[in-house]
Amino acid sequence: MLDHVIKGVTVVDGTGAPAFVADVGIRDERIAVIGEVTQEARTTEDATGLVLTPGFVDPHTHYDAQLFWIRTPLRPSTTGSPPSPAATAGSRSRR
Secondary structure, three states, X not given: OEEEEEEEEEEOOOOOOOOEEEEEEEEOOEEEEEEOXXXXXXXXXXXXXXXXXXXXXXXXXXXXXXHHOOOOOOOHHHHOOOOOHHHXXXXXXXX
């Protein structure tokens, strides 16, 4: 039995392959199945219209703009600013 199934999500795997719609099964906090999931799960979520990017995190930031007013870029830990939730935990966005 799976712990969780995400149904109908658009998967972008970071390899450069085209995005595809699939179900994703999770067991023990790891992806166990990508494709058509028929196994039972403790919980199921319909993710139609959402995008899942397993295996990579988009490190997009705007820290490069600092170089226009500071010649040495600062890490967030030196500015007292916490990292953004998207950077630390990924993000859920509708297409």
